[in-house]
Amino acid sequence: MTQVILSQDILTGISNLANQFNLSVHELLVQISQGKLTVIDSEDLEDLIDLRDAIIAESDPENQEKIAWEDVQKELGL
Numbered sequence: 529m530t531q532v533i534l535s536q537d538i539l540t541g542i543s544n545l546a547n548q549f550n551l552s553v554h555e556l557l558v559q560i561s562q563g564k565l566t567v568i569d570s571e572d573l574e575d576l577i578d579l580r581d582a583i584i585a586e587s588d589p590e591n592q593e594k595i596a597w598e599d600v601q602k603e604l605g606l
Contacts, residue, residue, distance in 0.1 A: 534542070539553075546556040549565070559565040568576075585591055 542553055542556065546553045549556060549559075551559065556565070560567065
């Protein structure tokens, strides 16, 4: 067993995060160490959500109509 010393602010933050998942701090750390939970930067998460949304939109049958680039330029006034 290894002990880690944390400041009260860090422990509070980890405890709040664990509570969001309805886990104890120990359970949260175990799940992270087992790869069941991943900590991700919020900007990276936004990029992943944007990518997911683009994939969903691209696969939507209503979005399958091809439009000529010239028509797009005309529509945008370019």
